[in-house]
Amino acid sequence: MKRVLLTRPLPERVIKAARESFEVEVRDEVAPLKVGQMRAALALYDGVLPTLGDQFSAEVFAGNENSRCKILANFGVGYNHIDTTAAAAAGVIVTNTPGAVTDATADIALTLMLMSARRAGEGERMVRAGRWAGWNPTQMLGLHMTGKTVGIVGMGRIGQAIARRCHYGFDMQVIYMNRSEKELNFSTERAGMEELLARSDFVVLSVPATPETHHLMNAETLGLMAPHAHLINIARGDVVDEAALIRALQARQIGGAGLDVYEHEPKVPDALKALDNVTLLPHLGTAALEVREAMGMMAVRNLRTFFAGKAPPNKVN
Numbered sequence: 001m002k003r004v005l006l007t008r009p010l011p012e013r014v015i016k017a018a019r020e021s022f023e024v025e026v027r028d029e030v031a032p033l034k035v036g037q038m039r040a041a042l043a044l045y046d047g048v049l050p051t052l053g054d055q056f057s058a059e060v061f062a063g064n065e066n067s068r069c070k071i072l073a074n075f076g077v078g079y080n081h082i083d084t085t086a087a088a089a090a091g092v093i094v095t096n097t098p099g100a101v102t103d104a105t106a107d108i109a110l111t112l113m114l115m116s117a118r119r120a121g122e123g124e125r126m127v128r129a130g131r132w133a134g135w136n137p138t139q140m141l142g143l144h145m146t147g148k149t150v151g152i153v154g155m156g157r158i159g160q161a162i163a164r165r166c167h168y169g170f171d172m173q174v175i176y177m178n179r180s181e182k183e184l185n186f187s188t189e190r191a192g193m194e195e196l197l198a199r200s201d202f203v204v205l206s207v208p209a210t211p212e213t214h215h216l217m218n219a220e221t222l223g224l225m226a227p228h229a230h231l232i233n234i235a236r237g238d239v240v241d242e243a244a245l246i247r248a249l250q251a252r253q254i255g256g257a258g259l260d261v262y263e264h265e266p267k268v269p270d271a272l273k274a275l276d277n278v279t280l281l282p283h284l285g286t287a288a289l290e291v292r293e294a295m296g297m298m299a300v301r302n303l304r305t306f307f308a309g310k311a312p313p314n315k316v317n
């Protein structure tokens, strides 16, 4: 039987499914693996099921060209924590979990849009602190979301799910920036980044973290957003230059921001926490049991297919 390491405790259903096919070890810590632990995992297991946080960098694969491990079945769609080129060079294939994450992550984007526009976090903090003096007609006025324009950066699976929610749920106009044209069942407009930033009331980031998208939002691009507009990031932290975003929020240069992801997770800068015009969530995109089960079952399916000698459905390298 093949030996497989699950690098985090996963939902019971996923562990059970993995145990039906493999000799499974479940690491019972939630902290990311250290370099030495990843190198040991490559040597000791036939397959590893890692998650974001486990930084499988080129350093981890160096000298491991003939490692026992031949597959990293990542738990999650984003795999920017794995150097897939170095993995391929070491004879390790990498798979991910597309689709299983889409609706839940789009839901969190909408949560952040509403929370940021309608100042929900700020209001909740006020109530909890006993500072609420009662309803009045001009108290805590935010931005009305219905009918506004959303600019979606990265019109893939999640971007399209966000677009559908914005169009059908909130009667919003959808502009998007993407490498290729996308056909949806309703009218959308593809635009360049500058035009999208200038015209959007909400800018939503749903691109993968790659060298091309690193700091896509920086002092210059933040400066192109309308002063009332909100920036929402459900993609990855390093798509945004966090220091530049903090300066823009401090200067009230944009309407606000809603963040699910951070540049140096789980570190969230104190300067961000001190601001009222930003909503901060702890990478909740897929945090629902059935979604985590679906992600895990997909990763197990990738492992099973691979060890059955076939091409796994979600190979990325």
Ligand SMILES: NC(=O)C1=CN([C@@H]2O[C@H](COP(=O)(O)OP(=O)(O)OC[C@H]3O[C@@H](n4cnc5c(N)ncnc54)[C@H](O)[C@@H]3O)[C@@H](O)[C@H]2O)C=CC1
Pocket: 077, 078, 079, 098, 099, 101, 102, 105, 153, 154, 155, 156, 157, 158, 159, 177, 178, 179, 180, 206, 207, 208, 209, 210, 212, 213, 234, 235, 236, 260, 261, 283, 284, 285, 286
């Ligand atoms: N906050 C969370 O919990 C979650 C975050 N994510 C993040 O969301 C990302 C997107 O996931 P999916 O929609 O499933 O991926 P996808 O691959 O379906 O969509 C990404 C889209 O971005 C476009 N794109 C990539 N690079 C681009 C560039 N330089 N310029 C313009 N467009 C570009 C692609 O053409 C594609 O249409 C993941 O890579 C992951 O980092 C995913 C799941 C949960």
Ligand SMILES: O=C(O)C(=O)CO
Pocket: 052, 075, 076, 077, 078, 079, 101, 285, 286
């Ligand atoms: O799937 C991903 O990429 C995540 O961020 C966690 O679900």
